[in-house]
Amino acid sequence: MDAVKHGALAISSAAVSFSALAIVGALSALAANERVAFPQDYAAGVHYTTVNRGSVREEIFTSREAIEAARNGMPLPDGTVIAMEDYRGGKLYRYVVMEKRAGWGEAYPANVRAGDWEFREFRPDRTPNRDEDGSRCMSCHRPQASKDFVFTYDRMQAAR
Ligand code: HEC
Numbered sequence: 001m002d003a004v005k006h007g008a009l010a011i012s013s014a015a016v017s018f019s020a021l022a023i024v025g026a027l028s029a030l031a032a033n034e035r036v037a038f039p040q041d042y043a044a045g046v047h048y049t050t051v052n053r054g055s056v057r058e059e060i061f062t063s064r065e066a067i068e069a070a071r072n073g074m075p076l077p078d079g080t081v082i083a084m085e086d087y088r089g090g091k092l093y094r095y096v097v098m099e100k101r102a103g104w105g106e107a108y109p110a111n112v113r114a115g116d117w118e119f120r121e122f123r124p125d126r127t128p129n130r131d132e133d134g135s136r137c138m139s140c141h142r143p144q145a146s147k148d149f150v151f152t153y154d155r156m157q158a159a160r
Contacts, residue, residue, distance in 0.1 A: 032107040033134035036099045036120035038127075042083035048159035049152055057087040060152060070156035075148045078102045078116075082150065094129065095122040096137070098150075114138045114149040 042061045051058040066080045082098045097120050105113040112135070119137035121129040147153035 031130075031133035032104075033118050033120045034128075035101070035104065036097055036118050038095070038122050039081045039083050039097060039099075040126075042081065042097075045081075045083075046159060049155040051152070055089050057090070059085040059087075060155075062156065067156050067159050070150075070153055070159075073157075075115075076100060076150065092124045094124065095126065096120075097122065098137075098141075100148075108138070112138065114142050115145070117141070117149050 045061045045063045046067050047059060047061050048067060049060050051060070060082065061084075062076075062082045063080060066076045066082070069076050069080075078100060080098075080100045084096045085092060086094045086096060098117050099120075100115065100117050102116055104118050105116040107113075117138070119134040119141070121132040121134075121137075123129055141149045141151070144151055144153070150156070
């Protein structure tokens with residue numbers, strides 16, 4: 001039994017280092033935000049706020065674990081995904097997604113990174129918008145560092 005377990009562990013750690021290498025290789029050719037996949041099950045999380053601004057309506061979702069961390073005034077946990085539906089004139093215009101993974105920020109210089117967050121925009125059909133590499137997103141979210149780079153952190157704290 002032990003041998004089988006160890007064997008399985010060896011295989012999975014080899015797979016992890018292989019994919020880490022593949023990512024490092026890919027970063028030279030692709031934007032680092034390619035690492036963010038569309039979170040297909042985002043709506044099963046907590047819909048913690050709606051933001052209305054003129055004809056723009058934003059519906060924002062994250063995990064129960066992230067809400068709990070914010071309530072305790074803590075940084076959001078590793079693996080947190082925040083997904084926003086962005087409606088213009090009542091019609092779904094795009095999705096914007098933030099995802100936090102330990103080490104992701106290392107792809108960026110210190111004066112550019114937003115902690116370990118990566119940012120990506122998706123079209124209404126949930127395919128990535130590759131014209132947007134996430135750098136504008138990151139620079140606008142950086143001043144929110146004291147709230148783990150999240151503008152609606154206070155709304156997470158107030159969520160049920
Ligand atoms: C000009 C500043 C600015 C830019 C650029 C920007 N954001 Fe934001 N973002 C905000 C603000 C402000 C909010 C809070 C909601 C609101 O007021 O619309 C927000 C909210 C969010 C949220 C919900 C979590 C939070 O921080 O409140 C996500 C997810 C998000 N943005 C992702 C992105 C992505 C991905 C991009 C790039 C495609 C992006 N943002 C570009 C300012 C910006």
